[in-house]
Each structure stands twice: as C-alpha cells, then as structure tokens.
Amino acid sequence: MGLHENEISERIIGAAIEVHKYFGPGLVEQVYEEALCHELSLRGIRFERQKFVPIFYKGVKLGVPLRLDLIVEGKVIVDLKAKEEVIALDGAKLLSYLRLSNLRLGLIINFHSLVLKDGIARVVNGLQMPPPEPGSFSL
Numbered sequence: 706m707g708l709h710e711n712e713i714s715e716r717i718i719g720a721a722i723e724v725h726k727y728f729g730p731g732l733v734e735q736v737y738e739e740a741l742c743h744e745l746s747l748r749g750i751r752f753e754r755q756k757f758v759p760i761f762y763k764g765v766k767l768g769v770p771l772r773l774d775l776i777v778e779g780k781v782i783v784d785l786k787a788k789e790e791v792i793a794l795d796g797a798k799l800l801s802y803l804r805l806s807n808l809r810l811g812l813i814i815n816f817h818s819l820v821l822k823d824g825i826a827r828v829v830n831g832l833q834m835p836p837p838e839p840g841s842f843s844l
Contacts, residue, residue, distance in 0.1 A: 710810035713750075713781045718825060720744040721814050725821040734787035737816040738774060741785070745777065752777045758806050771802055782808055786815040786824075796828050803830035 708716075724740045738754070745752050758771040775783035784799050791813055799811040811828040818824025 708778060708780075710780050713778045714810060714812055714827065716748065716750055717745070717777055717781060717783060717812060718814075718822075720748055720750065721816075721825070722821050725816055725818075728816070730787075730817040730819060732787065732816070734785055734816070737787055738785050741783075741814075742775070750777060751779070752783075753779075758802075760805055771805060773802060773806070776806075776808075780808060780810065782806065782811040784811060784813045786813060787817050788815065789817060791815045791824065791826060796826060799828040800830060803828065 721741055721744075723744050724737060728736070728740065742752065742754055753776045754774070756773045756776050758773060760767045760770060773782050774785045777783055782799065782802055784795070784802070786795065795813055799813055803809065803811050809830050811830075813826040813828065814821070815824035
C-alpha cells in the first residue's frame with residue numbers, strides 16, 4: 706500500500722532538520738534543495754526534483770506547465786523557501802499546485818528560520834488520517 710502522506714511528511718521534515726542543523730539559515734534556496742535531495746537519497750526516500758506537471762484548462766493542455774521543487778514518494782509536494790518570511794500567498798500557491806497535481810499534502814519548508822520547525826507549514830487538499838491498524842485504536 707505504501708506510506709501515508711503524514712508518514713512521508715515526517716520523514717521529509719527529519720531530513721530537512723538534518724540539513725538545517727548542518728547549514729543553518731542564510732544560504733540560497735538552491736543549496737538547501739540540493740542538500741535535501743542528497744539527504745533524502747541517503748535515507749532511501751524516493752523523490753522527483755524540479756518536476757514539470759502539465760496544466761489543463763477545460764480539457765486543453767496549456768503550454769506552460771507547473772514546476773515543482775520536489776514530489777516525494779509520488780504523494781507529497783515540497784515547496785522550498787529561503788526567505789525572511791513565508792506569506793499567505795505561498796500557502797495559497799501550494800494549495801493550487803496540490804489541486805492541479807491531484808495530490809493531498811504539501812509542505813512549505815523555509816530554511817531561513819532560526820528554528821526550522823517554525824519555518825514548516827503543512828498545506829492540505831482534502832487529506833484525512835489513515836484508518837487505524839487492526840488491533841489499535843486512536844483517541
């Protein structure tokens with residue numbers, strides 16, 4: 706069945722924290738992207754980098770595709786940032802990417818945060834938690 710989006714996001718965040726511990730804030734986005742891709746590879750996590758996704762409008766494929774920073778395990782879009790502040794428009798843009806890609810979870814990771822967890826935002830497109838495993842329960 707594969708991993709649920711929430712499990713994938715935990716692994717992505719773990720890899721991003723490792724990169725942020727090494728470099729800290731202040732570098733350009735490209736450096737973080739390359740380092741994160743290397744870290745994902747080291748952890749055996751599949752990803753596609755700078756992925757082009759076609760856009761359709763009323764049944765017609767438009768000539769300008771989306772370009773996504775990362776799609777991890779075919780399920781989670783990662784939008785990398787290296788800027789002072791992530792704004793509401795960044796989240797709205799990622800939600801549009803999710804809808805156009807027919808995916809349910811995206812992460813914005815801003816490496817310019819002093820503490821990386823403060824620079825991570827989840828954007829969801831109809832995502833629900835997976836059902837509990839047989840013999841387990843949730844509150």
